Amino acid sequence: MTQRDYLLLTPGPLTTSRTVKEAMLTDSCTWDEDYNIAVVQAIRSQLVALASAAADYSAVLLQGSGSYGVEAVLGSAIGSSDKLLIVNNGAYGARMAEMAALLGIAHLVYDCGEVAMPDIAHLENLLRQHGDITHVAMVHSETTTGMLNPLEAVCHLVKRYGKTLVIDAMSSFGGVPLDVGALGIDFLISSANKCIQGVPGFAFIIARREALQRCAGRSRSLSLDLYAQWRCMEDNAGKWRFTSPTHTVLAFAQALRELEQEGGIAARHRRYCANQRQLVAGMRALGFTTLLDDALQSPIITAFYSPQVAQWRFSEFYQRLKAQGFVIYPGKVSHSDCFRIGNIGEVYPQDISALLVAVERAMYWKQ
C-alpha cells in the first residue's frame, strides 16, 4: 500500500499530473546527447521563449530548491564594491536579506511591512539618497501573504535609475504573464515545482546574457556559481556542472509540454484566477475573511484569518481537511493569525468545489 494521494493546496511542491510523474520512469545518461541536447537545451530555450520576446536572454538550470537559485544570483551578480537594495514585504524578501548578510554583500532593506505594497515614491527616494545602490531585488508574488507586488511600476523605476534588477518570480513565473525583456529584468529566478507544475529538484534563472557575463569571477560559493554553471551549459551543449537531477528534468520537460497544451501562460493564468476567485467567494460564504484586500491579491495563494473562536486549532482543522483528501498550509505572517490555501498545480474548479464542501465539514467549532 502506497501513501494515499492528497490534493496539495500548497504553493510547491504541488499536485502534478500523472503524466509528469510518469516521465520520471526513465534513467538518463548525463553526458549523452539524448539528455543534454534533446532535453536540457530544449528546456533552456523554451524557458527563454516563455519569458520574453527579446533575444539577448539565456536560461541557467541549477540543482537545489528555489532558494539555491536566489542565493546563486545574489552571490554571483553583486560585486565586492556593489550595493543591493532589497524590497521586503514577507518571508521571501526577508530571506534575501538574510542571504545578503551571510554572503557579506553590502545591502539596504526597504521594509514595507507584510501587508503593504512597496511605495514607489519612497523607493525612488531611496534610490536618490543612496547613489551607491547598484542592484535592486524584489519578490514578485510574495507567497507569505499571497501579495502580488507591483512589478511593472518597480521595474520601470529601477530601470530609469539604471540599476540591475533581480526578481524572485518563484511562485509566479508560468502562472502570471510577464515579459522579462520588456520589463528590463536582468535576473529572474523561479523553480521546477511551482507554476510550471514540475517536481522539486532544481531552480532556473533567466538572465540577460550581458548580466551573466558580468558574474565572472564574482561568486562567493563554488556550487552556487551562476557564471560557472552558465558557461558549462553554454560550452558543453546543456551539460550540468555537477550531477544533474535527471528525473526531475524529464518531469519538467513533460510539464512544459502540458503548459503548452493548456494554452500557455495566459490560459494557465486564467485557470488560476478562476480557482482563486471561486475559493475566496466560497470561503467568504462560509464566514472566513482574507488577510489582503482583493486589489493586492495574487491568483496563486490566499491567506485567511483564523476564525476568532476559542475552540480554533489550526492542527485540528488541518487534520479534518487531510482526512478528506486536502492538504492546506499554515500561516507565515508574523503579526496575524492566518492559514493559507494555494490553488496552483493540477487544480481545477471541481477541486475547489470539493474543497469548499470539505471545509464546511471541517468547521468543527460550528458543530
Ligand SMILES: *Cc1c(COP(=O)(O)O)cnc(C)c1O
Ligand atoms: C517557494 C519560494 C521560494 C523558494 O523556496 P524553496 O523552499 O527554496 O523552494 C522563494 N521565493 C518565493 C516567493 C517562493 O514562493
